[in-house]
Amino acid sequence: MISVLLAFIGALIVMAILSIGRFAFGRREAFVARKFIRWFIGYFIFNFIVCFLIVYGTEPALTGPFGGWQWLLWPLVLSSIGNLFSFVRPALGTLGDISAASQGGRSSGNRVSLPVNASRGAIAAGIFGLAVAVFIGIVVAGLIVVFTTWFDSNAKALAAIPHVIVEKPGTPLIPTDPNNIVLVSSSVASFKGQQVLGSNGQNLGSSYNLDPNSYTLQSINHHLYYVAPLSYNNIFINLSNSFTPGFVVVDAENPQALPALHTGGNDTIAYLPGALLNQDLIRHVYLSGYTYGRLVDPTLELDDSFHPYWTISLMQPTRGYTGNVLSEVLIVDAHTGDIKDYKPQNVPTWVDRVMPSETVSTYLSWWGQYHAAPWFNPSGAGQQSPASDPQLLYNNVDQPVWLVPMTSSSSNDQSSTGVFLFDTHKNEARFYPDAAGLGIGSNVQNTFQSTRANILRYNVDSFQLYEICGQPTWVAIYSSGSIYQDVGMLAARNLNGGNVQFETTLSSALADYKQWLAQNNISNDCGATPGTGTQQTVTGKVSRISAVQQGGNTIYYIQIEGQHVIFTANLSLSAKLPLVQPGDTVTGTYLANQGGQTVNLKTFNDLTINLGPAPTLTPSPGIGASPTPVPSP
Numbered sequence: 001m002i003s004v005l006l007a008f009i010g011a012l013i014v015m016a017i018l019s020i021g022r023f024a025f026g027r028r029e030a031f032v033a034r035k036f037i038r039w040f041i042g043y044f045i046f047n048f049i050v051c052f053l054i055v056y057g058t059e060p061a062l063t064g065p066f067g068g069w070q071w072l073l074w075p076l077v078l079s080s081i082g083n084l085f086s087f088v089r090p091a092l093g094t095l096g097d098i099s100a101a102s103q104g105g106r107s108s109g110n111r112v113s114l115p116v117n118a119s120r121g122a123i124a125a126g127i128f129g130l131a132v133a134v135f136i137g138i139v140v141a142g143l144i145v146v147f148t149t150w151f152d153s154n155a156k157a158l159a160a161i162p163h164v165i166v167e168k169p170g171t172p173l174i175p176t177d178p179n180n181i182v183l184v185s186s187s188v189a190s191f192k193g194q195q196v197l198g199s200n201g202q203n204l205g206s207s208y209n210l211d212p213n214s215y216t217l218q219s220i221n222h223h224l225y226y227v228a229p230l231s232y233n234n235i236f237i238n239l240s241n242s243f244t245p246g247f248v249v250v251d252a253e254n255p256q257a258l259p260a261l262h263t264g265g266n267d268t269i270a271y272l273p274g275a276l277l278n279q280d281l282i283r284h285v286y287l288s289g290y291t292y293g294r295l296v297d298p299t300l301e302l303d304d305s306f307h308p309y310w311t312i313s314l315m316q317p318t319r320g321y322t323g324n325v326l327s328e329v330l331i332v333d334a335h336t337g338d339i340k341d342y343k344p345q346n347v348p349t350w351v352d353r354v355m356p357s358e359t360v361s362t363y364l365s366w367w368g369q370y371h372a373a374p375w376f377n378p379s380g381a382g383q384q385s386p387a388s389d390p391q392l393l394y395n396n397v398d399q400p401v402w403l404v405p406m407t408s409s410s411s412n413d414q415s416s417t418g419v420f421l422f423d424t425h426k427n428e429a430r431f432y433p434d435a436a437g438l439g440i441g442s443n444v445q446n447t448f449q450s451t452r453a454n455i456l457r458y459n460v461d462s463f464q465l466y467e468i469c470g471q472p473t474w475v476a477i478y479s480s481g482s483i484y485q486d487v488g489m490l491a492a493r494n495l496n497g498g499n500v501q502f503e504t505t506l507s508s509a510l511a512d513y514k515q516w517l518a519q520n521n522i523s524n525d526c527g528a529t530p531g532t533g534t535q536q537t538v539t540g541k542v543s544r545i546s547a548v549q550q551g552g553n554t555i556y557y558i559q560i561e562g563q564h565v566i567f568t569a570n571l572s573l574s575a576k577l578p579l580v581q582p583g584d585t586v587t588g589t590y591l592a593n594q595g596g597q598t599v600n601l602k603t604f605n606d607l608t609i610n611l612g613p614a615p616t617l618t619p620s621p622g623i624g625a626s627p628t629p630v631p632s633p
Helices: 004-027 033-058 065-103 117-149 151-159 186-196 235-239 282-285 359-370 442-450 506-520
Strands: 163-166 216-218 223-229 245-249 262-264 296-300 308-316 323-334 338-340 385-386 391-396 399-408 418-423 428-432 459-468 471-480 483-491 501-503 533-548 553-561 567-569 583-590 600-606
Touching: 004 033, 004 065, 004 117, 004 282, 004 338, 033 065, 033 117, 065 117, 117 216, 151 359, 163 399, 186 223, 186 245, 186 359, 186 459, 186 483, 216 296, 223 296, 282 296, 282 308, 282 323, 296 359, 359 385, 359 399, 359 418, 391 459, 399 459, 442 459, 442 471, 442 483, 442 501, 459 483, 501 506, 506 567, 567 583
Parallel strands: 163 428, 567 600
Antiparallel strands: 216 223, 223 245, 245 262, 296 308, 308 323, 323 338, 385 399, 391 399, 399 418, 418 428, 459 471, 471 483, 483 501, 533 553, 533 583, 553 567, 583 600
């Protein structure tokens, strides 16, 4: 077992340091082989036990300065203190003899000496061990931090760790496919998952639970789901079971879909983060030989056949103790424990992410602080910082990214300086400066909450930024008691409660939002699937027409003879719309491949209604004026 080997090596290193101190600085003490061997064996066993507990309990990464062996300072300090106490114990005993002699009235003049010489070697070993620990743990470690992270050159090196591509002016965010918008928040998913826990009649809730923080958003077979593993309720359940029954899957796109409980067979999970002893996932991987990096971000992901795997990122520091970069990706079969390691570029396509969100936050913090500003910058001028934790964004169901709005270093700033889309599979981020000026943070939350349409005061459970109709758009999920209620859409540059399009379904909110954009002359070029729409023209007779109020907008639904879809038009397209009658000949343009039963018109005209030039009005004579008399011939 690798923990035994590391503990053995660690104990030998500690004993070598103590032995050097004993022989180099305890020369006045006569060498007694039997005494030295007893001392060496005793402290070696002590250090072996301490080292084993550290290795087994904390899984130290053997990477970075000192090859990661700085954890040996702890057993070294404890052993050094123990050696110093080897002098104190006999000294206290001798003082006791002196006291007893004085109380007994003995005054024969015999002196009792403190056994200083008898413990000189142990004292020397203890002092030397503490000196080494202080020198390495404070002096050397401090210098490493200073020379790898302090001063402008080091700050610029940290800022350069993420590969940042700044997009050219005019480059919009990646368009969002409306079919991939998440309508279920993690809290709603947790509520739905808890409801299904007892659905198989086995009373699983008495032994296992679903941690609300364990739900992971992911794409499975081109559809978005939340997945969470069943965890042990307590250590007694853990000790009596070698696996948990399985996991729960919650649809992330359809709030009405029923969650699914997967248990038994190959769905059982043998290794979990935080489980006891060798059932702990990280310990299992560490003891399998992956000791040369920091094992972070264990994530439960399902392949396209719904088989459970854990993905773990193996990180290695590049600048002293910091500057972690992704070295390998470990994929652990949650059922069998089999481990396969991949280079980041070779990870299977069904794996959604391997770049940890915490690493992304750290990278962008360095970039924002130092790429355009000096290391020592008390004014904060030129600095940026992430406005929120990274959000997993699926603009395309199979190409997720980490989305991070940036803001200035001022705590009073409530707008973005740009938006990052960070690749989830590699160290590459694209910065969109044209996304500056977007409302962010609590301002977005308050705007969604304040809309008058939210008369029942539902909670804004979550909101996420998308690119819809060429506009950065916040999409919010409203809930009550962790139960989905409504969805809201809001242009990110127009934060106003009256601008929130509030509906019970995404399709209705999306239709309202498109009409709002057109009515406010913000965008009239939306509705097609991104990258596939081509402009088409339709001409024909109207068979039916009706006006409907949607979110404060008047929308006309038009059926044209010979067409198999219903066309919609906003009043802002033409003043003729209120006058259109069945039988009129109309024409309009639209983007093809919009999908569904309704198609949004970009332009509209009623050819039956001919409007000529405005008439020229002849002024009438003033009131009371007499006509000019016509002279008689």
